Amino acid sequence: MRDTTTITNTKGSALLSGLGYGAIAAIVNYFLAFEIYGSLTVIFGQVFVLLALFTRGLLAAMVSALLAALAISIYTDNVFFFVTLLSEVAVVHYLYQRRIPILVADLIYWCVFGMPFSYLYVPTVIDVPQSFLFLILAKLLMNGLLYTALAILLYQLLPRRWKLTTMTPVSDTLRGRIFYLSFLCIIISSLCFSFLFTVRSTQQAEQQIVSDIGSKANSLRQVTEDFVDDYVVAVRNLRDSMERVSDYEEKLMLMDYTQRNFPGFVTMLWSDAQGTILHGVPVASFSAAFNRMQESPSISDRDYFLMPKASGQGYVSSAFRGRAIGEQPIIAISAPYHRNNRFAGIIEGSLDIPELVRLVQRTDIDPRFQSVIVTDNEHQVIFATEDTALAPLSYYEPTYARNPYSLILPLTRIQQRDVLYTQRMNDYGWNIYVFSSPQEMTDLFLGNILILALFLSIITALFAVVTRRFAHELNRPLEQLVAQLGDPTNVPDLPSRADVTREVRALTDNLIAARKVMVDFNHQLQQQVEEQTADLARLNERLNKLAREDDLTGLLNRRTFDELAEQGYHEAMATRGHIALILADIDHFKRINDTMGHPVGDACLRCVGQLIQQHFASKGCLCARYGGEEFAMFVTDIDDVHAMVTDFQQALSQSCEVQGQVVPMSISMGVVEIKQHFSGESFRRLVAHADKLLYESKDAGRNRITIEQL
Numbered sequence: 001m002r003d004t005t006t007i008t009n010t011k012g013s014a015l016l017s018g019l020g021y022g023a024i025a026a027i028v029n030y031f032l033a034f035e036i037y038g039s040l041t042v043i044f045g046q047v048f049v050l051l052a053l054f055t056r057g058l059l060a061a062m063v064s065a066l067l068a069a070l071a072i073s074i075y076t077d078n079v080f081f082f083v084t085l086l087s088e089v090a091v092v093h094y095l096y097q098r099r100i101p102i103l104v105a106d107l108i109y110w111c112v113f114g115m116p117f118s119y120l121y122v123p124t125v126i127d128v129p130q131s132f133l134f135l136i137l138a139k140l141l142m143n144g145l146l147y148t149a150l151a152i153l154l155y156q157l158l159p160r161r162w163k164l165t166t167m168t169p170v171s172d173t174l175r176g177r178i179f180y181l182s183f184l185c186i187i188i189s190s191l192c193f194s195f196l197f198t199v200r201s202t203q204q205a206e207q208q209i210v211s212d213i214g215s216k217a218n219s220l221r222q223v224t225e226d227f228v229d230d231y232v233v234a235v236r237n238l239r240d241s242m243e244r245v246s247d248y249e250e251k252l253m254l255m256d257y258t259q260r261n262f263p264g265f266v267t268m269l270w271s272d273a274q275g276t277i278l279h280g281v282p283v284a285s286f287s288a289a290f291n292r293m294q295e296s297p298s299i300s301d302r303d304y305f306l307m308p309k310a311s312g313q314g315y316v317s318s319a320f321r322g323r324a325i326g327e328q329p330i331i332a333i334s335a336p337y338h339r340n341n342r343f344a345g346i347i348e349g350s351l352d353i354p355e356l357v358r359l360v361q362r363t364d365i366d367p368r369f370q371s372v373i374v375t376d377n378e379h380q381v382i383f384a385t386e387d388t389a390l391a392p393l394s395y396y397e398p399t400y401a402r403n404p405y406s407l408i409l410p411l412t413r414i415q416q417r418d419v420l421y422t423q424r425m426n427d428y429g430w431n432i433y434v435f436s437s438p439q440e441m442t443d444l445f446l447g448n449i450l451i452l453a454l455f456l457s458i459i460t461a462l463f464a465v466v467t468r469r470f471a472h473e474l475n476r477p478l479e480q481l482v483a484q485l486g487d488p489t490n491v492p493d494l495p496s497r498a499d500v501t502r503e504v505r506a507l508t509d510n511l512i513a514a515r516k517v518m519v520d521f522n523h524q525l526q527q528q529v530e531e532q533t534a535d536l537a538r539l540n541e542r543l544n545k546l547a548r549e550d551d552l553t554g555l556l557n558r559r560t561f562d563e564l565a566e567q568g569y570h571e572a573m574a575t576r577g578h579i580a581l582i583l584a585d586i587d588h589f590k591r592i593n594d595t596m597g598h599p600v601g602d603a604c605l606r607c608v609g610q611l612i613q614q615h616f617a618s619k620g621c622l623c624a625r626y627g628g629e630e631f632a633m634f635v636t637d638i639d640d641v642h643a644m645v646t647d648f649q650q651a652l653s654q655s656c657e658v659q660g661q662v663v664p665m666s667i668s669m670g671v672v673e674i675k676q677h678f679s680g681e682s683f684r685r686l687v688a689h690a691d692k693l694l695y696e697s698k699d700a701g702r703n704r705i706t707i708e709q710l
C-alpha cells in the first residue's frame, strides 16, 4: 500500500516538474527564438527539456518536450518539432542509459534519426532547393549540439537538491572529465560565435544583394526612361518642325533626317487626320509595303493614332509586334500633328526594342547570380536576360513563392530556380525586375558551417592532446606517489620535481610527513601488540601448567596423570611393552604437620617432589602428586623397577632438609609391574591394584615396598 502511494507521488511530482520545465521551455521557444538567417531559427527551449531529463527523469522530460514542441510549432506553424523534440529526448535517454555521453548521444540522434527524418519530411511541407535543405539540416544539428552542451553545463551549476535523479559522470578519470567539460565550453562558445558570425555575415550579404540589385534596378529605370524620353522628345521636335514648315518636301526631309539621327526608330510615319499614311521613312521600306498592299495603308485603328487624336497629347504605346513594315517588336511613340490648330494627323516613330536591349545589356549585371526582366505597362517582356528564357512580348509577372532565404527581399522562381528580386517602375509604367540568386548567401552560410566543423575538429584534437598532457602532469606524480608510499620502507622520490606543480609538491611533502607519523605509530602499535602477545602466551602457558601440574611440587596433577598414564598403558598394551605403576604415600605425615607445622609439611612435600623428579621424571616416567601426601609414577621400559623404587626410598630417608635440619621421613609404596602379560584389565583397575598393594605396605608396618608382577 505504501509502495503504491510512493510511486504515485513520484509520478505526480515528475509530471509537475515536467510542466514547470516545459512552461519555461515553451516561453523561451516562443518569445526568444533566435532568427539567424531568413526563416532559419535557433531555439533554446530544449535546454530546459534536457534539464528536466537530467534532474527529474524521462517522464518529466517528455512532458516538458511536449510543451516546448507546442510552442515552437505555433511559432513556425509546423508540427515537425513534435516529432524531433520528443524523439530526441527518448533517444538521448536511451543512449545515456547505455553509458554514452549526452553530447555524443545527441550527435548520434541527429545523425542517425533527426537529420534523415528532416531530410525526408521538410520537402513535403516547404518547397526548398537541395542546398537550402542542407542548410536546414546543418542548422538543426548545430542547434541540437548547442542546447545540449548548454544543458549539460547548466546542470553542473544547479543546486544539488534539485537533482532528484543523478547523472553519473561521463568519465571516472580526471583526464576524461577535464576533456569533457573543457570541450563543452569550447563547443558552446564556438557554436555561439559561429551563429553570431553567420548572422552578421549573411545579413551583410543580404544587405549587399539588396543594395546591389536595388541600385541596378534604379539605374535601369533611369536608363529606360531616358531612352524613351529621348525618342519622345525627338518625335515632338519633329512634329513641331513639320508644323512650322509649309513646304511638303521639306517636311519629308525633316522626317528622313530625324529617322537617320535616331537609329532606335526602325521606321517613322506621318498620317492624315483619318489615319491614312501620308509618308514613311525609310522610304524603301514603306514603298515595298505600299506596293504589296496596293493601297495606302491605314493606321486609324491603332492606339498610337487614336490616343493622340483623342487626347491631343503625345503617346507611348505598349510593346507590340510590327504589322506592315517589319515584324520585330516595337514601341510606338506618337504625337498629334496640327494644322491651323486642328488635328491633322499624327507623327509616329517605331522604337526598335532590340536597340533598347543593347542599352540594357550595357548595365553591369553579374550573369552568375543576377538576371533582369523589363516589362511594359501590360507586363509584356521588353527585355529579359537569356537565363530567364523569356521571349520578347511574352507575358511576365513574378509569382509569389514562400521565402525561406530573406526577410527583406521577395522571392520568386525563374526556370525552377529560387531568385530574390527587386522591382521598380519607370514613368511609362514599365516594370524593371532585377533578380539575384540566394546562392551567394546560402554558400556563405554553408561555408561558415564547414569552417566551424573544421575548427571544431582541430579544437577537439588539440584539446585531446592538451588535456591528456595536463592530466598526465597531474596524474603521473600522484600515481608515483601512491606507488611509492605503498611501501613504507621506501623514501618517496619524484624523479622530476621541477616539472611537478607547486600543489603536487606540497601534497607530496604533506603525504610523506603523514606517512612518517603513520609508520611510527604503526611501529609503536606493533611493539605493543608483540609485548602483549608475549604476555598472553606466558599467561597461557602458566594457565596450562596450572591446569596440568600441582602447584606445590611441580609434578603432574592427578587428572593429567590419569589421562596420560592411561594413554601410555594402552600403548604399552598394544606393543606388549614393560610398564609399572607405583603409588607412594608418605608415612605418618600428619605427625610432621602436627609437630613441625604445615609450612614444614609443605617443604617436605616439595622435597619429595624433587626426589621424584630426580629418580623418575628424569628417566621419562610420568610423575604426579596423586593426593595430599600420596604420589603416583607410571614407568615405561625400565628393566629394574625394584631397584629404582628402592633407591628412591633410601634417598628419601635422608635427603629432606628443612631449615638446615634433616626431616626423617619414610614412604610406603605399592607397585604393579607388567612385563608383556597384559590381562586386558582397565587402567582404573590397575590403579586400584597398586593402591591395594600400597595399603598392604602400610598395613605391614610402613616404609615398605610391595611389588607384584603380572
Ligand SMILES: Nc1nc2c(ncn2[C@@H]2O[C@H](COP(=O)(O)OP(=O)(O)OP(=O)(O)O)[C@@H](O)[C@H]2O)c(=O)[nH]1
Pocket (backbone or CB within 6 Å): 585, 586, 587, 588, 589, 590, 591, 593, 597, 598, 599, 600, 601, 602, 605, 627, 628, 629, 698, 702
Ligand atoms: N602440610 C601439608 N599437609 C598436608 C597436605 N595435604 C595433606 N596433608 C596432611 O597430611 C596428613 C595425612 O594424614 P593421614 O591421612 O592421617 O596419614 P598419615 O598421618 O600420613 O598416616 P599414614 O598414612 O597412615 O602413615 C593430614 O594431616 C593432612 O592434613 C599439604 O598439602 N600440606
